[in-house]
Amino acid sequence: MSTQTVDRPNTNPTSALVAGTTAPNFTLPEAPDRRIALESLRGQPVILAFYPADWSPVCGDQMALYNEVLPEFKRFRAELLGVSVDGPWCHRAFRHYRNLHFPLLADFEPKGDVAKKYGVYRNGEGVTERALFVIDGAGRITWSYVSPIDVNPGADGILTALENLPGRESANGR
Amino acid sequence: MAGNIEPKLVLPVGSRDHVQGSATASVTLVEYGDFECPYCGAAYIIIKKIQELMDDELRFVFRHFPLTQTHPHAEAAAEASEAAGVQGKFWEMHDLLYENQGTLDSWHLAQFAHELGLNTRRFVRELEEGSHRARVREDFLSGVKSGVNGTPTFFINSVRYDGSWDIEPLFAALKNAARREGSTLKSFGSAA
Numbered sequence: 001m002s003t004q005t006v007d008r009p010n011t012n013p014t015s016a017l018v019a020g021t022t023a024p025n026f027t028l029p030e031a032p033d034r035r036i037a038l039e040s041l042r043g044q045p046v047i048l049a050f051y052p053a054d055w056s057p058v059c060g061d062q063m064a065l066y067n068e069v070l071p072e073f074k075r076f077r078a079e080l081l082g083v084s085v086d087g088p089w090c091h092r093a094f095r096h097y098r099n100l101h102f103p104l105l106a107d108f109e110p111k112g113d114v115a116k117k118y119g120v121y122r123n124g125e126g127v128t129e130r131a132l133f134v135i136d137g138a139g140r141i142t143w144s145y146v147s148p149i150d151v152n153p154g155a156d157g158i159l160t161a162l163e164n165l166p167g168r169e170s171a172n173g174r
Numbered sequence: 175m176a177g178n179i180e181p182k183l184v185l186p187v188g189s190r191d192h193v194q195g196s197a198t199a200s201v202t203l204v205e206y207g208d209f210e211c212p213y214c215g216a217a218y219i220i221i222k223k224i225q226e227l228m229d230d231e232l233r234f235v236f237r238h239f240p241l242t243q244t245h246p247h248a249e250a251a252a253e254a255s256e257a258a259g260v261q262g263k264f265w266e267m268h269d270l271l272y273e274n275q276g277t278l279d280s281w282h283l284a285q286f287a288h289e290l291g292l293n294t295r296r297f298v299r300e301l302e303e304g305s306h307r308a309r310v311r312e313d314f315l316s317g318v319k320s321g322v323n324g325t326p327t328f329f330i331n332s333v334r335y336d337g338s339w340d341i342e343p344l345f346a347a348l349k350n351a352a353r354r355e356g357s358t359l360k361s362f363g364s365a366a
Contacts, residue, residue, distance in 0.1 A: 064243065064324075065241075065318075065322075065324065067243045067244075068241055068242060068243060068314070069318055072318065098243075098244070099243045099244070100243075101243070151336075153323065154181065154318070154323035155318050155323075156181060156318060156319050156320065156321045159319060
């Protein structure tokens with residue numbers, strides 16, 4: 001695990017959106033010619049995994065782990081979206097190299113715009129926090145977590161959040 | 175924040191586990207590992223050395239965490255160790271797999287079974303039928319729920335160990351855990 005950012009003070013402490021907040025909508029490229037809108041995923045849970053950068057070792061481990069856990073996320077009909085400020089061509093190469101089976105969204109232009117809306121952009125460094133959000137079928141954040149940037153947060157928190165979602169999406173999310 | 179602060183084993187060590195060392199040991203080290211992962215291969219040598227140093231004071235448990243999308247042979251290798259396990263040779267196969275990480279294709283797996291004197295036909299049939307797939311998946315999921323975030327991940331007395339697993343720091347952490355458990359049986363030597 002890299003330790004190079006451990007002692008670096010975060011001069012712009014982020015305040016990630018918390019449970020109960022409506023998830024801000026966005027449309028981001030997941031490939032040079034394809035975009036995904038959060039709204040289009042209404043009716044099913046969504047996991048947003050913000051990570052600082054393609055290719056850095058911890059991120060790789062985190063995304064490789066989620067790749068393996070994907071069948072569990074699917075049991076909850078949850079859609080996993082990775083998000084970083086890397087561009088769509090970079091994401092394409094990274095996805096191919098790691099054999100990742102879920103979309104990586106490019107929060108590239110305006111840079112970090114979506115991360116800022118979710119309160120997880122690190123101004124000094126120009127990357128996103130390593131942050132997780134679980135959003136229910138009604139578009140509401142039910143769980144969020146910001147990990148120390150060099151620590152892979154694992155998947156246990158996400159699974160617990162998915163288990164805690166109501167069995168069926170009902171009218172109470174409106 | 176459920177699960178992200180000091181992650182702990184959700185599946186306690188029990189009769190389903192592959193265990194080396196004494197049940198009365200003051201320290202239990204659980205590894206979630208992948209036979210094709212080079213870091214796990216490096217950790218294998220370190221664990222062997224620490225087992226020699228700590229002897230009866232250490233109980234070691236191995237659970238599967240194959241990263242199948244990264245390591246194409248990891249799943250088959252994990253199932254192979256279980257297939258050897260039902261014939262009483264889990265640890266022998268565990269060692270062979272780690273000592274031959276570059277050759278984990280199905281032909282070599284059958285060869286290892288032959289070398290260990292196993293019933294090779296049964297071994298191969300169980301791999302083909304996926305007889306041990308559910309067991310490997312059960313290990314994997316218990317790891318995910320316990321906060322395993324890569325391979326290898328270690329738990330010392332059920333708490334995830336996030337420090338370096340180079341021999342000195344890992345050995346020191348295990349010694350400290352032994353002392354916390356009131357071990358006075360031995361004064362351990364140095365790993366150096």
